[in-house]
Amino acid sequence: MGQRPIDAELRTIILDLRVPKRAGCVCLPTSPERSRLMARVRQKRTGPELLVRKATHRMGLRYRLNRTDLPGSPDLVFPKYRIALFVHGCFWHQHRGCSRCTMPKSNEAYWRQKFAENRARDTRAIRKLRRLGWKCCVVWECEAMNATLLADRLKQFFGEAL
Ligand SMILES: [Zn+2]
Numbered sequence: 001m002g003q004r005p006i007d008a009e010l011r012t013i014i015l016d017l018r019v020p021k022r023a024g025c026v027c028l029p030t031s032p033e034r035s036r037l038m039a040r041v042r043q044k045r046t047g048p049e050l051l052v053r054k055a056t057h058r059m060g061l062r063y064r065l066n067r068t069d070l071p072g073s074p075d076l077v078f079p080k081y082r083i084a085l086f087v088h089g090c091f092w093h094q095h096r097g098c099s100r101c102t103m104p105k106s107n108e109a110y111w112r113q114k115f116a117e118n119r120a121r122d123t124r125a126i127r128k129l130r131r132l133g134w135k136c137c138v139v140w141e142c143e144a145m146n147a148t149l150l151a152d153r154l155k156q157f158f159g160e161a162l
Contacts, residue, residue, distance in 0.1 A: 048144035049075050049087040055150050056085075070105060070134070072125025081158065084134045086122070090141045093118055098142055 023074045040091035045152040053076065056063060063076040063085075069075065088102035104111050126136045143149045 011035070011086040037128065046091070051144045051147075051150065052076065052087050052139055052154075055147075055154060059158070060117065061154075071128035071132070072122065074087060074125075074129070074134075074136075079156075083135055083137060084129050085137045085157070086137060087139050087144060088122070088141065093122060093140075096139045098140065100142055123148070 053063070053065075056076065056078075061078055062080065063078050065075055065076060066079045066082075070084065072084075072086065075087045076085040077083070078085070088095065090098045090114075093101065095101045120136075129136050135157075137153075139150065139153055143153050
């Protein structure tokens, strides 16, 4: 399998990190957060998303990756069922009520804005996909990491189709 290009959102974050710190500018993440970001970038290819791929494959569901031509570039697309699936990191996409959904202590204004933008982007993408006739599913990172929970979620999404 070829290397998966980093999605637009992560690319933006990486570019953000590359911006040199200007005098008086406190909008950039501090060092521990930077390493956290980098960990998330790596995780995108190896963590929750991979678990979702494996689980759906085991269920006999065939997907396509990297449909960058679709709004929001869904992580997995199931053309047969016209289902677009997103695997959302609980931190980045602020999974409400989840223990992974934390607010960094430093640069809180920066993070609040970043999270609000992420959420707005998610909502826009899902609305556009629905208009194009796609059913949209979100699997949260914390759900993907729990095999039972993940199986339940997938059954819920693909229920009638399976
Ligand atoms: Zn969560």
